[in-house]
Amino acid sequence: MNSFKALVKREYWENRGSIFLSPAIIAAVLAAIMILGTITGDTFVETHHGEINLWDKFPQAVEEFNNIEEEKRTQAIQISLYAPRILFGFVMMLICLFYCLGSLYDERKDKSILFWKSLPVSDTATVLSKFVSVCFMIPIVYFAVVAAFQVFLLVYGTVLAWFGGSLGVNVWTSSNLFGVLFNSLFSFVVATLWLAPLWAWFMFASAWAKKVAFLWGTLPIFMVAIAEGWIFRSSHFIEMVGERVARGFTTLNSDMHFLVGKDMFDEHYVAKWYEVLGESGFWIGLIVAAGFLAGAIYTRRYRDES
Amino acid sequence: MSTLIEAKGLSKSYGSHQALKSVDFKVERGRIVGLVGPNGAGKTTILKAILGLTSYEGDLTVLGMNPERQRHQIMQKVSFIADVAVLPGWLKVANALEFVTEVHPNFNLERAKYFLGKTNISMDAKVKQLSKGMVAQLHLALVMSIEAELLVLDEPTLGLDILYRKEFYNQLLTEFFDEGRSILVTTHQIEEIENLLTDLIFIRDGNIVLNATMDEVTNDYIEVMVSKDNIAQAEALNPVMSRDVFGRKVYLFQGVSREQLEVLGELHSPSVADLFVAKMKEGK
Numbered sequence: 001m002n003s004f005k006a007l008v009k010r011e012y013w014e015n016r017g018s019i020f021l022s023p024a025i026i027a028a029v030l031a032a033i034m035i036l037g038t039i040t041g042d043t044f045v046e047t048h049h050g051e052i053n054l055w056d057k058f059p060q061a062v063e064e065f066n067n068i069e070e071e072k073r074t075q076a077i078q079i080s081l082y083a084p085r086i087l088f089g090f091v092m093m094l095i096c097l098f099y100c101l102g103s104l105y106d107e108r109k110d111k112s113i114l115f116w117k118s119l120p121v122s123d124t125a126t127v128l129s130k131f132v133s134v135c136f137m138i139p140i141v142y143f144a145v146v147a148a149f150q151v152f153l154l155v156y157g158t159v160l161a162w163f164g165g166s167l168g169v170n171v172w173t174s175s176n177l178f179g180v181l182f183n184s185l186f187s188f189v190v191a192t193l194w195l196a197p198l199w200a201w202f203m204f205a206s207a208w209a210k211k212v213a214f215l216w217g218t219l220p221i222f223m224v225a226i227a228e229g230w231i232f233r234s235s236h237f238i239e240m241v242g243e244r245v246a247r248g249f250t251t252l253n254s255d256m257h258f259l260v261g262k263d264m265f266d267e268h269y270v271a272k273w274y275e276v277l278g279e280s281g282f283w284i285g286l287i288v289a290a291g292f293l294a295g296a297i298y299t300r301r302y303r304d305e306s
Numbered sequence: 307m308s309t310l311i312e313a314k315g316l317s318k319s320y321g322s323h324q325a326l327k328s329v330d331f332k333v334e335r336g337r338i339v340g341l342v343g344p345n346g347a348g349k350t351t352i353l354k355a356i357l358g359l360t361s362y363e364g365d366l367t368v369l370g371m372n373p374e375r376q377r378h379q380i381m382q383k384v385s386f387i388a389d390v391a392v393l394p395g396w397l398k399v400a401n402a403l404e405f406v407t408e409v410h411p412n413f414n415l416e417r418a419k420y421f422l423g424k425t426n427i428s429m430d431a432k433v434k435q436l437s438k439g440m441v442a443q444l445h446l447a448l449v450m451s452i453e454a455e456l457l458v459l460d461e462p463t464l465g466l467d468i469l470y471r472k473e474f475y476n477q478l479l480t481e482f483f484d485e486g487r488s489i490l491v492t493t494h495q496i497e498e499i500e501n502l503l504t505d506l507i508f509i510r511d512g513n514i515v516l517n518a519t520m521d522e523v524t525n526d527y528i529e530v531m532v533s534k535d536n537i538a539q540a541e542a543l544n545p546v547m548s549r550d551v552f553g554r555k556v557y558l559f560q561g562v563s564r565e566q567l568e569v570l571g572e573l574h575s576p577s578v579a580d581l582f583v584a585k586m587k588e589g590k
Contacts, residue, residue: 002408007409010405013397014394014396107394111388114386114392115388115393117357118381118387118388119406119409120379120382120409121378121409122377122378302361304359
């Protein structure tokens, strides 16, 4: 168990840039833009009445905010808290894709595989540690960065409220912050787990590829799709893959969908994370993933490149 | 004495090419065995089979276990350095120590810190920031801190300059090797390790052509510097090889008594390199 933890830690060390630094930098840049935008905002905003001073408008805006119904206010705040997840979720999926493609290929490219194999760690533990990293460690780190950004948004809102002459307490009381955090955490993890068969396939391709793991990972998917179209005149396979990917994104952002009045995604494709857990497609995906992982373990164990 | 490695009829084919043709050998505890052969002779195949990194035919036991099936257990007692370049560039020295401590039940962290303390390697440095020699020092520090019974070295000093190469083997001998352990080493630079070795295995085209202790080699093989007058007599004793040195002939004999040879000229023990050349040319 200790050694499994060490293996996951190793994945973090190796990929710290994409797993932690990328979202952290995006969050920091967004925060900086918002702060600078507010401070310098008055010089940019011009209407047909001429230049207006944003600062003068604060009290009015804050008063309006305080006067709207509690329900609407909660909705507005939660939408602004969930919104960043669309961007961070998209970045995370891309990071996961490239992480998987490199997971069992890079170590062969730089020959470090011989060092890792000189230690008493089984191939099964190694491959599983990489799978656990993509399905749990990466989404949890992204969740943590998004959580920090959400707290920043609330602090930012509070400070704006102060300038508008309000205490800003309702920014927090209407936010349902703990509910938002709870839903965020599970949405991140369930969405990546929903995509597990794709991650496992890319890991298998990564273990298998002699060169350019990206092509080994993506071309077969298109080749199967083309072959199916040619032979059966149908497109079930590529539709299935497309739906899998799309549902990954909708699962990640379902909270947003329900908040904005259920018109963000196609009704058919969207479900809350706990509903996804109850779907057979979710569990079938994990079984398919197990098959690809077995292939990746076997390939890493018995591959002999000399 | 116990046997750490035993191979019987060990064979390996890559397609139609037979890399190993049914070889037998043993490595006993407390020995330093040099596995020497030209490129493509099958050295690396033997090492890979021992480490469970390739499939093979025949019988092979390492520490009483089967390397194909029990690789994971074997690696708790066997260490290896394959080449100086295998530590990944992104790895921080401190993280390398932390990782090995957590995954290896027989790793001694204090020892590793002690070894690293004698070098200029900083704990915060990443492997890619270190020179080739320093990477080798780091790898050696890690490996020497593992309580292993068998250490396998495959061209461990390739690409290192002479100072690091000497230091590498000196450290192994003084800080790691003892009668409880064995080292199996392959290298192209035989001159560097010939004084270290206790046993010698020569391999050519997938066959073992020499398998002896260094004592046996010194007793069995004698080099004689023969003056011109005695050349005919020397040739009559069937030398394994002859070469010209400064206008005189040097003959290598196998299994000929010292008394017989003494009358021909000055006797020497052949260097492993000369013996190697002789063995590789034999029968060709």
